[in-house]
Amino acid sequence: MKKFIMIATAVAVIGITPVVTNASPEDDLKAFRAYFLERFPNVPLEEFANGVYAIDSASREQWEAIEEFPPYEIAIEEGEEIFNTPFKNGKTFASCFRNGGIGIRGDYPYFDNDTGRVQTLPAAINDCLVKNGEKPLGYGKGKLASIMAYMAYTSRGQVIDVKIPHDQRAMDAYDSGKSFYYARRGQLNMSCAHCHVDNAGNQIRADILSPGLGHVSHFPVYRSKWGGLGTLHRRFSGCNKQVRAKPFPLQSDEYRNLEYFLTYMSNGIHWNGPGARK
Amino acid sequence: MKRRTFLRGTIATSMVGVAVSAGMLSPRAVLAAWPESSFAAKKVADALNSLHGTSAYTDSGDIKIKAPDIAENGAVVPITVSTGANAEAITVLVAENPQPLACNFELASNAQGFVSTRIKMGKTSDVVAVVKSGGKLMSAKKTVKVTIGGCGG
């Protein structure tokens, strides 16, 4: 019942009906995908991994010029070096991950039954550091973003495949993320969906709004605006600030659940991080 | 003649470079060739005068500028200048920048008339490409719009 009320509330607040009430994640995914494939009929599903560049040729040309020698390559190298440098206790990051941490970016996010929370890769990286007696890193940029760049790079080309187990807590996390996405916030009183679903492809001043489908595939991202690399939660924080809402702490449950929902919505698209954007 | 001077000057720079890393020379000697007044000039003509000794140029259809019509982000604007002419130097200026001279490329005789880089533009402006060939200057320009973003910006 709680699930029904949450969805109905979200729908009532927005006044649009993108999802059927009492829908399963699978139904949500079908509806989400169908909406974007219909809105952008000439864009194959795969291309949504390239965000606004899948729907606008002028900016795509500039992006392709940058991808000739993308600035995130520096971060991939830095990340690889940090990843392979042993901790004071002699162990390395490889000891904390499946397959030595190579090609496993797609294992995240997942619902952790022991902690009862969504576990993300940045959180796992810090857990690894703390477990080995090292200090945790900041979640938005710098060393952690570089490590993410390396780990994303070794996983490029793999299919996004987030699982939502038949567990009430996992479903609650998913629903929480979904409600966040469709809920209004901030002084501008807008939701993620207002821009990235209802107005995807439209302009907000001189920016073209990128579609929500495929949104998370390319993180961490080198933004020209940042002049450097940043993580998904850093971007969430910035977007929240832009509608003049108080951002949540990076790796808070709110952002973890949002990541869980959003990544699931991109299931079937390939991981293509790290990426370059304006 | 100019070209030979360039090559001689460059070998000296390389040797100076080696001397710098060997700790024999201070870095200031290496930077003596950097055209400070050209980069400080506030007008395109002054920058060209200072850099090439003249600001007189002819418009040329043989210079292609590849740059976006609307820059996604003014801090990183990819541009490519190419020409079929025998280019000794390619100079890039952003007319509306506080100091228009962005960069200058001195090319050896076996280098092609082609350079690509990413530049900063403060606002909507002509990007001016000047090619020095046979001691004379030719030029082409393209207007690149720089806007304020709405959400990403």
Next chain:
Amino acid sequence: MASKSIRIRANIKGDVTEVKALMSHPMETGLRKDKKTGEKIPAHFIKEVNAEHKGTSVMVAQWGVAVSKNPYLSFKFKGGAAGDTIKISWVDNKGESDTGETTIK
């Protein structure tokens, strides 16, 4: 000679070698203010880039603050062959410098 701040790719097609380089450098203009202190962040930018093919200079670039952060550069030349060394060095306004090398593929 692995450089921390210069990555170079050099590829030959026919008789033309295309060199692309990505450098890690703040290219600070000197006009930005530190958000916390309100003080201007001092200019810190690459002034000169030297590109050599087998020890002979092919291109010298003179840069100002209007070149983007983490600068990119590409140029082409004739007379190269697969296996030849391409060396790129930069010097900045603080006198710092770095050099990177690769071979033409």
